[in-house]
Amino acid sequence: MKNFEPVLIIVDMQKGMQSYKPDHRNNPQAESNIAKLLAAWRQTGGLVIHVRHMSRTVGSVFWPGQIGAEFQDELQPLNGEHVVEKNVPDAFINSGLERWLRVRNINDVVIVGVSTNNSVEATARSAGNLGFKAIVVADGTYAYDQVDYAGTLRDADVVHAMALSNLDGEYAMIMTTNELLKAR
Template sequence: MTTLLIIDMQVGMTWPKAEVRNNHQAEDTIAKLLEDWRKRKAPVVHVRHISRTPNSPFWPGQPGVEFQPRFSPLTHEHVVEKNVPDAFINTGLERWLHARGESSIVLVGVSTNSSVENTARTAGTFVLAPGCASRHPSAINCS
């Protein structure tokens, strides 16, 4: 079965409202995919960025670190916390997938040119472009 891997759909990714970004429909696409995966009882993994920088909106305990409400994991869905752009580095994600015999993933989320790209490179998988978005590089601050 194919696993849906949702990258960094956190509240802090909505601050400030990104006027200079691509694919403003990414969130709707991700929500539809998540609904489909849940209906089929297929595996879903939610990835959350936890910053090592105290003033970051992704610092533990800050409201920005929480998942956006429509992407909140269900109790049986796996959550991975990462400190670097790649969801496979120091997280146990590869072990979790391997233990379940999962060899196929669909990758969506933000930011395309950071966490999504780095995770896709490690996974050696394809990215579902309509389910990804990125801000102009000068507007990205995911420390």
């Protein structure tokens, strides 16, 4: 797997995500792992795509023009790095992302960001369904506590693990930051 250079896709790492209480999420190191991956990609001249959620709901923290819609300071796109805006969890829907990748003959993608069971999972499912070889970085994404359909509160670690389990082997390969960096 050496000398493999997929595109790094960073999903929804916006200031609005920082407004949620950190004691209700897992992987507190996710942002630092994403920053580590971003630095590695930049160091080798790898392609990076920053995905930003732009809400259609007036008053949302992700409404255009709100500070919450801005990228987190340490994960700001550089000139030349592609930015995709989306209105739904899946970064491939109505965003031009698939076309951008196809035009460049890119088949391999690495997905990090938030949240594991929402935008990351939706994006990884589409990537797999569209024939891309996707990797989701388990410690480069995180989830929040969530009440399930039966009304039971599920811990963020459980929500995260189930989302990764939903993806593993069928839509994406699951790796850690260190495993991925060693594979490059």
